[in-house]
Each structure stands twice: as C-alpha cells, then as structure tokens.
Amino acid sequence: MQLLFSVIFAFFILLDPPLISSSRHLTSLVPPTPIVLPYHGGPLLTGDSRSTLRVNLLWYGSFSPAQRSVVTDFFRSFGDRRFRRAPSVSSWWSVVSSYVDKNKTTVAKVIKLGKQVSDADYSMGKSLKRSDMKKLILRAINDNSLPSPSSYGSESVATLYFVLTASDVVVERFCMNSCGFHDSTVTSVNPRISHHSSLSMPYAWVGNPATQCPGLCAWPFAKPEYGPPTPPLLPPNQDIGMDGMMINIATILAGAATNPFNSGYFQGDPSAPLEASTACVGSFGPGSYPGYPGNLQADKRTKASYNVIGANRREYLLPAVWSPLTETCKPPQS
Structure with missing residues (x-):
C-alpha cells in the first residue's frame, strides 16, 4: 500500500484547525483533539548494529550542482558532532530517533549518504507513473549503479532509496494529491550474503515543485x-x-523511518495515514497555527527563514515532528 504525503491535507489545514497539534494558539472555543500515532507492531528503520540508516539517491532529470548540494549537505549533516547543537539537522532527527519498535530498538540515530546515480537523460521520459519509481531503483540496483539492500553485509533494514525528479518531470498525481510518497517492494538477495532469498526494500519519491505547484x-x-x-x-x-523539496524530503524521510511497511507508527486510514511529520503538517516553529508556520529564525544577511543548520553551515526549514515521548508536535526550535 502506497503511503501518500497529501497536499490536499496539507493545505486544508488552513480551514480545519483540529488537524494541528494541541499546542498551537487557536481562536476556537472547542479544544482540538490531541494527535496520537499508535504503534502497529511492525518494523522501523532501526539500522544495523551501529544504528545507521544509509540513504541512496537517484537523480532523475536535470539538476545543477548547486541544487544537488542542497540535498547532499542535508544528508551529510547527520552524525557530525559539529552539527549536533540545536537547532540542527541532527537535533531535528533526534525526535524521529526516539521512536522504538517492539524490541525497544530505536529508529536509526545516524543517517549516512550512500551512493548517488544520475539519470539526466530522462531514460523513461518526462511523464512518469508512480510505479516507475520502483522500476528506476530496481534497474539501478540490477546494473550495480546503486547498492542492493543486502550489500552492506547486514540483514537488518538499513537502506532507503530516494528518487528525486526535476522540475520538468510530470509524475502521476503530483500536485493533485501528493508532493512525494514512500513505499516498499521486495528484491532478491545474493545467497552468498544472506540466507534469505528476498528482502523488503523501502523507497521514496519527491518532486521539484518550482514550476508545477509551488x-x-x-x-x-x-x-x-x-x-x-x-x-x-x-x-x-x-x-x-x-527548499520546497527539502521540506518534503524531510517529511517523507521521517514517515519512512517510523512507518516503512505500513505497520509502524501512524493514525487513520493505512492508505493515507498521518505519520511522524504529516501529523504536524504546516508547523515549522513555536506558535504555529493554520496558515502561519510559526516563529522562525531569519538569516541576518539574506533575511531568509530557517529553523535548523546543517553541513557547511547550510540553513534549512524542516517540518515539526510528532514526539512519542510528549505526544505533541515538536518544531526544531521548540
């Protein structure tokens, strides 16, 4: 079952206050219903023995080096001690890594950027179906452009694949009801590496909305x-x-880590669940409410808004995450 990041949901919060955390300021006389994400007993992306989640990227279409660096710096921000002091990408992730599975094992505390592959020639054209994301990743694994899930020598779920599409690529239902999604498929495993013949493989897609639906x-x-x-x-x-992609990448990353196979943490319909970050959609800073992202920091030079800092002192705006410890939506700067 595909897991949707619904843009309809994201923007109808402007008209439906109860879809945001109970910590916001509301004018309604009826208190909002607290959000709770039940755990459904399934596996999380807990990583290997070092609790590391590896993320591999497939760039589909034309991206400039500057555009790529926005994403790669984000994934290089995890685990580096220089970037752990709040507000940082690592401190934002610490909320996600507080989720635990039935064995009391946490979501991977560190994310490492794995391999990257570029499909700048639009090998499947500029109009893709959602199912094409799986085809692109499996093809890249089969031709060794990307590593297989078992190539790291661990049988634990430790790998996530992202397909990132350029602004001129039209994706099925993009801008109609999703900005990205995560799902999973089954891939074969080399018997020399594992005694399992197949492995469940989580993957995700996010598109560049610059010209289609900013x-x-x-x-x-x-x-x-x-x-x-x-x-x-x-x-x-x-x-x-x-910068819009980064919000959606972070949202999908948090959802995939805490609900990779539709049996982890979520609320509502399994076909369109509220997950770690979509449960808090529209909230980026303290004091957020429908239509207002919250109190944010502003860069002294550019006046741009951000709430965390990553590798190379790069600034990002990342979404709030529902905390299983406080059962509230926690923005990075709170």
Whole structure:
C-alpha cells in the first residue's frame, strides 16, 4: 500500500484547525483533539548494529550542482558532532530517533549518504507513473549503479532509496494529491550474503515543485493556492523548488523511518495515514497555527527563514515532528 504525503491535507489545514497539534494558539472555543500515532507492531528503520540508516539517491532529470548540494549537505549533516547543537539537522532527527519498535530498538540515530546515480537523460521520459519509481531503483540496483539492500553485509533494514525528479518531470498525481510518497517492494538477495532469498526494500519519491505547484508543495516559500493569501517566506537556499523539496524530503524521510511497511507508527486510514511529520503538517516553529508556520529564525544577511543548520553551515526549514515521548508536535526550535 502506497503511503501518500497529501497536499490536499496539507493545505486544508488552513480551514480545519483540529488537524494541528494541541499546542498551537487557536481562536476556537472547542479544544482540538490531541494527535496520537499508535504503534502497529511492525518494523522501523532501526539500522544495523551501529544504528545507521544509509540513504541512496537517484537523480532523475536535470539538476545543477548547486541544487544537488542542497540535498547532499542535508544528508551529510547527520552524525557530525559539529552539527549536533540545536537547532540542527541532527537535533531535528533526534525526535524521529526516539521512536522504538517492539524490541525497544530505536529508529536509526545516524543517517549516512550512500551512493548517488544520475539519470539526466530522462531514460523513461518526462511523464512518469508512480510505479516507475520502483522500476528506476530496481534497474539501478540490477546494473550495480546503486547498492542492493543486502550489500552492506547486514540483514537488518538499513537502506532507503530516494528518487528525486526535476522540475520538468510530470509524475502521476503530483500536485493533485501528493508532493512525494514512500513505499516498499521486495528484491532478491545474493545467497552468498544472506540466507534469505528476498528482502523488503523501502523507497521514496519527491518532486521539484518550482514550476508545477509551488503554492502546494513549496509552501511557505510560495503563496498558498488555498486559504488566506499569506506572503511567502524567503527560502534559505534561494531556490523555492529545492527548499520546497527539502521540506518534503524531510517529511517523507521521517514517515519512512517510523512507518516503512505500513505497520509502524501512524493514525487513520493505512492508505493515507498521518505519520511522524504529516501529523504536524504546516508547523515549522513555536506558535504555529493554520496558515502561519510559526516563529522562525531569519538569516541576518539574506533575511531568509530557517529553523535548523546543517553541513557547511547550510540553513534549512524542516517540518515539526510528532514526539512519542510528549505526544505533541515538536518544531526544531521548540
């Protein structure tokens, strides 16, 4: 079952206050229902013996080196002691890594950037189906462009694959009801590495919304297509599409880590669940409420809004994450 990051849900929060954490300021006389994400007993992305999750990237379409560096710096921000002091990418991830499975093992505390492969020639064209994401990843694994899930010598779930599509690539249901999704498939395993003949493999997709739907998938860096026409914030990396992608990559990453096989932490319909970050969608800082992302830091030079710092002192705006410890949505700067 595919797991959707629903943009309809994301922007109808402007009209439906109870979909945000109970910690926000509301004018309603009826208190919102607290969000709780039940655990359904399944595996999480707990990583290997060192609790490391490896993320491999497949770039589909044309991305400039500057655009790629926005994403790669994000994934290189985990585990480096220089970037652990809050507010940082690592401190944001510490909320996600507080989720535990039935064996009391936490979500991987460290993320490492694995291999990257580029499909700049649009090998499957510029109009893709959602099922094509799986085909792209499996093809890259089969031709050894990307490592297989078992190639690290561990049978634990320790690998996640992202397909990132360029702004000129049209993806099925992109901008209609999703900015990205995560799912899983089964791949064969080399018998020399594992006694299992197959392995469940989680993967994800996020698209660049710069020209297709910035008001849906790059908010708050673009004027929203629904709700009050609030002025957009300045993006920290001066690229609305890539900064919007980073919000969605972080959202999908948190959801995949805590609910990789649709049996982890989620609330609601399994076909369109509320997950670690989508449960808090629209919240980026303390004091957030529908249509207002919250109190954020502003870069002194560029005046851009951000809430965490990563590798190379790069600034990002990352979404709030529901904390299983406090059962509230926790923005990075709270």
